[in-house]
Amino acid sequence: MLEGDEDDDVEMETVTATETELLVETRRDLHRHPELGFQEFRTAGIVAERLRAAGYQVQTGIAETGVVGTLHGGAGTGPTLLLRADMDALPIAEECAHDFTSTHAGVMHACGHDAHVAVGLAVAERLGRSRAEWGGTVKYMFQPAEEGLGGALGMIEAGVLEGVDAALGLHVWLGLPSGVVGVVGGPQMAGAGEFEVVIRGKGGHGAIPHETVDAVLIASHCVVALQSVVSRNVSPLEAAVVTVAAFHAGSAHNVIAETATLKGTVRAFNPAVTKELPDRVERVISGVCAAMGASYEFHYRPEAPPTVNDAPMAEIVRREAVRIVGEERVRTDPDVRTMAAEDFGEVLARVPGCYFFVGGRNEERGILHPHHSPRFDLCESCMPVAVDVLHAATRAYLAGGTTG
Ligand SMILES: [Zn+2]
Ligand SMILES: [Zn+2]
Known part of the structure; x- marks a missing residue:
């Protein structure tokens, strides 16, 4: 706590040794038993049981495996x-050597959602x-x-936001040192969508190109031309990304490929x-294909809208974080934002709220591999900080704190 802040609020519970032990135990248990999206049966069972024990009215099976405690x-x-809190793991084979490694082959908590569940339960129990x-x-x-499967939207469609005035959530974040809080008013994470393009030309002999329509050449022009979308269609004052991440075509050294597939x-x-980008991408592909005599199919799937924080809600989180970890461990500069996406954006597109980061990086202990890496880990000492900040922001909001 900073000097001069003693006048604020009631004395609030902060993390105790037993609570910390339970946080670590819960996170490690979930880490050992990761479950993919919509299959979080064991995790949801643990969540429902602990919420009930903490006095919550509990609904289960929302959007398959979602749980709501009121x-x-x-x-x-x-x-x-x-x-x-989000509960799902990823289809990744874990390469970490700690003693709570995943026991489910090819499935791993490589994003930190195990910690989110542990922190969420601790906050829920403290509020109880x-x-x-x-x-x-x-x-x-x-x-x-x-993880790209639409869990938040499913729960929203099932009515989870009915009667809700505001929302808070957090992500443990390897972009920040352990226990450092990152929060901004406005966009915290990007909106995202994925596209797939199939370009159809005319295959033929590698030695007779004039009788073919070369899908490799046309797709290559598309990849280069797509670089103009961000540099020439989007305002230089806006942040945007167009990435072609996969390019598949051809099978032999002397055969001109008939089709090429791009994914990005x-x-x-x-x-x-975010809304405009897919149209721009398609226009470039359409123009290049027309100029070079190919046809194409374009498929686009929106993944998540931007995660945009309401300024007064972000201010509550910032203020409570400063009280808990001190000004020097709270980051509010634009660099705490990321172009990664998050489906909590679906919630914040509908109700005011704040999504913030709690750093989980610890270079000295080698905890520095990024989210979704098979060597991802997080510094567990960030979890008590996450509990304290989320709990304090909750209490401040409920006490009418957006103006204080
Ligand atoms: Zn993730
Ligand atoms: Zn995540």
């Missing part, structure tokens, strides 16, 4: 705050213990399938730019 505070009416002290309602959303991703912070 708890009304004992100190009168007030707003309804949605808190969210302090129920008499706060007013309003907490709705805890434990969602399935964050588009990303932007500004929702309007």
Whole structure:
């Protein structure tokens, strides 16, 4: 706590030794038993059981495996705050050597959602213990399938946001040192979508090119021409990405390929730019293919809208984080943002809220591999910080704190 802040608020519980032990134990247990999106049956079972024990009304099986715990505070009416943790793991074979390595072949908690569940349960339990002290309602959303499978949208379609006034969530983040909090007002993470293009030319002998329509050459021109979308169609004041990440064509050294397939991703912070990018990409492909005599199919799938923080909600998180970890360990500069995407953006597109990062990097201990790496790990000492900040921001919001 900083000097001069003692006038604020009630004394609030902070992480105890037993709570820290339980955080680590829970995270490691989930890490050993990772489950892919929409298959989080064991995880959801643990979540539901602990929420019930903490006094929550619990609904299960929402969007397949989602769990919602609802708890009304004992100190009168007030707003309804949605808190969210994601539960799914990734189809990655773990390469870490610690003693809680995944026991499910080819499945790994390589994004830190194991920590999110552990932190979420700790916050939920703490709110249960302090129920008499706060007013309003907490709705805890434990969602399935964050990793590109639409878990948040499924729960929203099932009505999880009904009656919700605001929302908070967090991601353990390897881009920041352990326990450093990163939060900005406005976009924190990008909106994203994925595209696939199949270019159809006319195959033939490698020695007789004039009788073919060479899909490799045309797809190559497409890849180069697509670089102009960000540099010439998007304002230089906006952040955007167009990445062609896969290029498949041809099979022999002397056969001109008839088809080529490109796969890629588009990303932007500004929702309007996110919407515009796929049209721009398709226009370039259409023009290049027309000029060179090929046809094409274009498929686009939006993944998530940008995760855009409401400024007053971000300010609550920033203020509480400063009280807990100190000004020097709270980052609010634009570099804490990322062009990675997150389906909590679906929630923040509908209700005001804040999604923030809690650093999980620890170079001295070799914990520096990025999210989705088979060697991903996180510094567990970030978890108590995450619990404290999320809990404090929750209590501050419920106490009417957007203006304080
Ligand atoms: Zn991820
Ligand atoms: Zn994630």
